[in-house]
Amino acid sequence: MWSNYIYLNHDLNRKISHIRSIRQYERYVRWKDTPHHIMNNPRGYCFITSNWMSEWEMFIEGWTTDPPSTMIDQTHLLSSVASSSSVMIISRDTWDYLAKHYSIKGQQITEGTNSI
Secondary structure, X not given: OHHHHHHHOHHHHHXXXXXXXXXXXXXXXXXOOOHHHXXXXXXXXXXXXXXXXXXXXXXXXXXXXXXXXXXXEOOOOHHHOOOOOOEEEEEHHHHHHHHHHOOEEOOOEEOXXXXX
16 A cells, blocks of 8 residues: 555655656766866866765765755865865865755865965
């Protein structure tokens, strides 16, 4: 009976299809960011919190059902950019996508951003 409900619930099917398409595109966005692509991208690169990236990667790889609902919090990142465990490097293209689709607290931090 439960399985019939899932297959007959068109709103749920639409939501699942929508989440699947988001996941598929975001997986493409994430995994095209190879180290070679990031460092040779003429637009440069950005730093982002590794905690948020871990949540995002859990979503795009299918380990969680929904995209991250937490805000990308960049406010404490400037003081810890030197710590390789707290930051990740992404292309500016990926940053632009994330900034358009997820909430951000703080500023974009690029290779030219000075510490406060």
